[in-house]
Amino acid sequence: MKGIVFTEFLELVEDKFGLEMVDSIIANSNLESNGVYTAVGTYSFSEMLQLLQNLSDNTGISIDNLLLVYAEHFFGVIEDSYPGLLATYKDAIEMLSSIENHIHVEVKKIYPDAELPKFEVVEKTDKSLTMIYKSSRAMHHFGLGLMNKTFEHFNQTATIVLEKIKDDGTEVKFIINKN
Ligand code: HEM
Numbered sequence: 001m002k003g004i005v006f007t008e009f010l011e012l013v014e015d016k017f018g019l020e021m022v023d024s025i026i027a028n029s030n031l032e033s034n035g036v037y038t039a040v041g042t043y044s045f046s047e048m049l050q051l052l053q054n055l056s057d058n059t060g061i062s063i064d065n066l067l068l069v070y071a072e073h074f075f076g077v078i079e080d081s082y083p084g085l086l087a088t089y090k091d092a093i094e095m096l097s098s099i100e101n102h103i104h105v106e107v108k109k110i111y112p113d114a115e116l117p118k119f120e121v122v123e124k125t126d127k128s129l130t131m132i133y134k135s136s137r138a139m140h141h142f143g144l145g146l147m148n149k150t151f152e153h154f155n156q157t158a159t160i161v162l163e164k165i166k167d168d169g170t171e172v173k174f175i176i177n178k179n
Contacts, residue, residue: 002040006043071141093124
């Protein structure tokens with residue numbers, strides 16, 4: 001997992017819960033990195049899982065909800081860092097249906113070691129999109145947060161329903177309907 005995902009996460013934790021919370025979740029994890037991350041480095045996904053689990057234990061907020069809020073913050077990072085990529089699109093459905101064959105393809109060029117999910121488009125109309133998310137990391141709520149912000153970015157709104165295909169969340173159907 002790319003370092004930017006860790007550095008932005010710890011910054012948000014500090015903003016919302018304070019530096020002591022950052023120190024606590026790092027101290028309670030077993031981290032090869034010792035909790036020292038650079039934006040361009042690459043670290044084990046298990047480090048992110050431990051940090052999320054400890055934050056969830058300390059706050060009582062579920063990992064899914066933490067990932068949702070984190071993704072909404074991360075979309076701002078994307079807007080600041082990759083304005084050109086977003087400017088290619090005029091519509092949220094167009095953008096979301098292009099994650100697999102355009103957006104994450106470009107991400108892979110920038111970070112060849114990025115660990116990205118698969119999004120398979122099952123059905124697409126002007127107003128609706130059904131996609132299957134597949135990833136061993138089960139970060140579907142990170143996807144949901146990014147989708148919410150994608151609609152906001154285009155001044156659009158949508159109703160998004162998640163249906164787990166696998167109980168462990170490694171395969172999830174997203175049913176998206178523009179309002
Ligand atoms: C992961 C970039 C749009 C879904 C990531 C990562 C980066 C990235 C850098 C982390 C990879 C790693 O840590 O190795 C971008 C950029 C985007 C974009 C630059 C737009 C210009 C989206 C959108 C979605 C999405 C719109 C909506 C569903 C995900 C998910 C992950 C991810 C779910 C977590 C990894 C996983 O589930 O396996 N993306 N992304 N991305 N991205 Fe994107």
